[in-house]
Amino acid sequence: xxxxxxxxxxxxxxxxxxxxxxxxxxxxxxxxxxxxxxxxxxxxxxxxxxxxxxxxxxxxxxxxxxxxxxxxxxxxxxxxxxxxxxxxxxxxxxxxxxxxxxxxxxxxxxxxxxxxxxxxxxxxxxxxxxxxxxxxxxxxxxxx
Numbered sequence: 026x027x028x029x030x031x032x033x034x035x036x037x038x039x040x041x042x043x044x045x046x047x048x049x050x051x052x053x054x055x056x057x058x059x060x061x062x063x064x065x066x067x068x069x070x071x072x073x074x075x076x077x078x079x080x081x082x083x084x085x086x087x088x089x090x091x092x093x094x095x096x097x098x099x100x101x102x103x104x105x106x107x108x109x110x111x112x113x114x115x116x117x118x119x120x121x122x123x124x125x126x127x128x129x130x131x132x133x134x135x136x137x138x139x140x141x142x143x144x145x146x147x148x149x150x151x152x153x154x155x156x157x158x159x160x161x162x163x164x165x166x167x168x169x
Contacts, residue, residue, distance in 0.1 A: 057138050065135030066154045068102035069109070073158040076111060077129040081160035084121030088113060095131055109133035121162070128159040 075098065076091035083090070092111055099107045110132045116125040134151035 054138070061138055062135055062152055062154070064102045065099075065104065065133065065152075066156070068098045068104065069131045069133055069154050069156040070158075072098040072109070072111070073129045073131040073156040076113070076131070077127055077158040077160040080113060080115075080120050080127045080129065081162050084119070091129065099133065104133075104135070107133055107135075123162060124164045125162045126159055127162060128157060130155060130157040 072095035075094050079087040079091045079094060091113070095109060095111050096106070099105075099109060112130040112132075113120070114128045114130075116122070116127070120127045132153060132155040134153050136151045
């Protein structure tokens with residue numbers, strides 16, 4: 026009625042390889058994407074912390090140096106010329122008042138690996154990360 030039963034010898038190896046590849050490739054991509062996202066977050070954190078430290082020590086004249094330091098932090102993390110925004114907020118009128126605080130926020134879109142960017146769609150293929158650092162200005166800082 027059913028005829029001859031087919032022999033299944035050797036099919037387990039094929040099934041193991043097929044399902045192994047189907048499960049391993051997405052897991053490998055997930056690990057790579059999470060590592061890149063972690064590197065981007067660490068770069069944003071370093072950029073915010075170092076920018077706040079520079080402005081707390083050197084006052085308002087350190088804005089350009091802090092921006093250059095943020096670009097260097099992303100470059101050191103392997104992101105090259107990644108576009109980012111840096112926002113500086115001071116507790117007083119300027120960032121050189123003694124006993125004040127300075128807060129620096131850095132935001133960037135971290136690109137996903139192996140995902141192409143299309144035109145000027147900023148962040149369309151990336152995950153936004155942001156970091157904020159607040160530093161006190163010394164009570165012994167010189168007033169301008």
